[in-house]
Amino acid sequence: MGNDKSVIAPGVGDIFSTYKHLLPYATDREWKVINAITACRTEKLGGNIRRCEHCRHTEINYFSCRDRHCPQCGALQKEAWVLKRNQELLPVSYFHLVFTVPHEFLPLFRLNRKFCYSLLFDAVAKTIKVAAGNPDNLGVDAIGFFLILHTWDQKLNYHPHIHCVIPGGGLSADKARWISSDKSFFIPVRRLSAVFRGVFCKLLETRFAKEPFSMEVQNVHETGRQALQRLLVAACKKNWVVYAKPPFNGPYWVVRYLSAYTHRIAISNYRIVSADNGFVVFSYKDRKDGCKPKQCRLPALDFMRRFLQHVLPPGFVRIRHYGFLGNVCRRESIKLIYALLGATKRDADPVPTSARELYMLVTRKNPDICSVCGEPAMVVFASLPPPFAARAG
Numbered sequence: 001m002g003n004d005k006s007v008i009a010p011g012v013g014d015i016f017s018t019y020k021h022l023l024p025y026a027t028d029r030e031w032k033v034i035n036a037i038t039a040c041r042t043e044k045l046g047g048n049i050r051r052c053e054h055c056r057h058t059e060i061n062y063f064s065c066r067d068r069h070c071p072q073c074g075a076l077q078k079e080a081w082v083l084k085r086n087q088e089l090l091p092v093s094y095f096h097l098v099f100t101v102p103h104e105f106l107p108l109f110r111l112n113r114k115f116c117y118s119l120l121f122d123a124v125a126k127t128i129k130v131a132a133g134n135p136d137n138l139g140v141d142a143i144g145f146f147l148i149l150h151t152w153d154q155k156l157n158y159h160p161h162i163h164c165v166i167p168g169g170g171l172s173a174d175k176a177r178w179i180s181s182d183k184s185f186f187i188p189v190r191r192l193s194a195v196f197r198g199v200f201c202k203l204l205e206t207r208f209a210k211e212p213f214s215m216e217v218q219n220v221h222e223t224g225r226q227a228l229q230r231l232l233v234a235a236c237k238k239n240w241v242v243y244a245k246p247p248f249n250g251p252y253w254v255v256r257y258l259s260a261y262t263h264r265i266a267i268s269n270y271r272i273v274s275a276d277n278g279f280v281v282f283s284y285k286d287r288k289d290g291c292k293p294k295q296c297r298l299p300a301l302d303f304m305r306r307f308l309q310h311v312l313p314p315g316f317v318r319i320r321h322y323g324f325l326g327n328v329c330r331r332e333s334i335k336l337i338y339a340l341l342g343a344t345k346r347d348a349d350p351v352p353t354s355a356r357e358l359y360m361l362v363t364r365k366n367p368d369i370c371s372v373c374g375e376p377a378m379v380v381f382a383s384l385p386p387p388f389a390a391r392a393g
Contacts, residue, residue: 009269009272009273009274009275010272010274010275011071011072011269011272012037012070012071012267012269012272012307013037013038013040013070013071013072014275015272015275015280015300015303015304016034016037016038016304017038018275018300019275019278019300019301019304020034020038020304022300022301022304023301023304023305026308029311029313029314030308030311033067033069033308033311034308036065036067036069036070037065037067037069037070037071037072039065040064040065040067040070040072040073041062041063041064041065041072042062043062043384043386043387044386044387045062045063045064045065045386046062046063046383046384046385046386047060047061047062047063047383047384048060048061048380048381048382048383048384049061049380049381049382049383049384050378050379050380050381051378051379051381052370052372052373052375052377052378053377053378053379054370054373054375054377055370055372055373055375055377057370057371057372057373058381059371059378060384062384068263068265068312069265069266069310069311069312071264071265071267071268071269072269074263074264075263075362076355076358076359076362077263078259078262078263078264079259079358079361079362080351080352080358081262081263081319082255082258082259082262083348083349083350083351083352084351085254085255085258086255086348086349087348087351088325088330088334089251089252089254089255089348090167090251090334090337090338090341091251091338091341091343092167092168092169092178092180092251092341093167093168093169093180093181093183093247093248094165094166094167094168094247094248094251094253094254095165095166095167095168095181095185095186095244095245095247095248096163096164096165096244096245096247096248096257097128097163097164097166097186097189097192097242097243097244097245098161098162098163098164098242098243098244098245099120099123099124099127099161099162099164099196099242100159100160100161100162100241100243101120101160101161101200101235101240102234102235102238102240104231104234104235104238105231105235106158106160107216108215108216108231109158109160110158110309111213111214111215111216112213112214113312113313114313114316115207115213116160117149117151117160117312117313117316117318119200119203119204119207120149120160120162120200121147121149121162121320122203123196123199123200123203124147124162124164124196125145125147125320125322126199126203127192127195127196127199127200128143128145128164128166128192128322129143129323130195130199131187131191131192131195132170132187134191137187137188137191138169138170138179138181138187139179140169140170140171140172140179141170141171141172141173142170142171142175142323142324142333143166143167143169143170143171143323143324144166144167144170144321144322144323144324144325144326144330144333145164145165145166145167145321145322145323145325146164146165146319146320146321146322146325147162147163147164147319147320147322148162148163148164148165148261148262148318148319149161149162149163149318149319150162150163151266151309151310151312152266152267152310153287154284154285154286154287155284155296155306156266156267156303156306156307156310157306158306158309158310163261165254165258166186168180168181168182168183168186168247169181170323170324171324171333171336171337171340175336176340177340178337178340178341183247185244185247186244186247189241189242189243189244192242192244193239193240193241193242194240196240196242197235197236197240201232201235201236204228204232205228205232208224208225208228212224212225215227215228215231218230262319265310265312266306266307266310267282267307271283271284273295275300278299278300279297279298279299279300280297280298280299280300280303281295281296281297281298282295282296282298282303283295283296284296324337349361
């Protein structure tokens with residue numbers, strides 16, 4: 001027993017439960033997230049007792065918080081989303097682009113998160129449409145793509161950026177032809193970068209003129225407009241880089257890749273190595289050193305601060321679909337494209353209509369099977385209301 005090294009590492013919820021008293025300040029929104037992830041799958045949220053009708057074995061199951069920032073939640077929602085996307089894949093090449101902004105904009109993003117995140121989505125979408133519509137590039141009038149917002153890097157630093165997954169081509173103006181892009185790249189990244197810089201800065205100026213937003217000024221005499229102009233001049237001197245990853249090896253790999261990119265926030269529990277003596281150690285991949293696996297050790301307070309800076313504004317949609325992959329016209333557009341390509345749409349796995357069916361599909365487990373006797377006889381025997389509900393009764 002003394003040589004047993006099977007120690008369960010703490011999760012993000014455990015870290016906040018232990019060290020949240022160290023936080024000098026957190027917004028109401030942040031406290032709501034903290035309270036959710038610390039209560040997740042504990043008696044605080046209630047649950048139920050399941051009993052095997054064959055051998056009388058009992059199990060207690062506590063409910064999850066379902067907060068999208070919780071590392072323990074979102075797995076089933078992610079799988080449902082991936083299954084839906086799997087039904088929409090086209091028989092063409094797919095590309096992955098990453099759009100980010102110079103670090104000079106980070107103070108602006110921190111002060112105006114919802115505004116800047118929305119502006120970043122709009123700028124990326126317009127950039128792709130403008131670049132793809134240019135006759136020197138693709139010269140297409142209709143393209144489809146989806147965007148995913150990330151705000152972190154491997155060490156949890158604040159790094160807002162947009163991931164774009166896009167089929168390699170688009171529809172002609174009369175929608176009678178599918179125009180394919182080069183198989184090795186969608187559009188040259190230098191052209192995308194130049195368009196992105198112009199579009200983002202123009203949108204920022206235009207929207208500030210309509211409704212001024214918070215700006216970080218250098219002194220009491222500097223106005224918000226002057227601060228914005230200073231920021232734009234500094235940013236435009238930088239090279240804006242749109243990162244293009246190698247094209248996917250077929251539509252199947254798009255779904256495989258997305259499963260790790262869609263519904264996760266900041267850090268997963270499996271990356272937490274330890275949390276004791278006031279410090280948190282977690283693993284990360286150093287992209288500046290060949291993606292070598294390394295470990296980062298932070299004071300617990302710094303870890304919590306880094307995590308909380310990725311809390312999204314209430315109701316903010318971080319996965320968005322555009323063009324012929326938009327929600328309104330997606331189904332008909334996919335049928336049309338298949339017809340133009342002379343391809344037969346393959347049968348994809350159906351999307352389960354219930355959480356139970358989805359759970360069984362994802363885990364390959366039947367929740368009715370007893371872990372002791374192996375009989376499909378587990379049933380809900382009693383409910384466990386949250387403590388506050390019991391007191392209220």
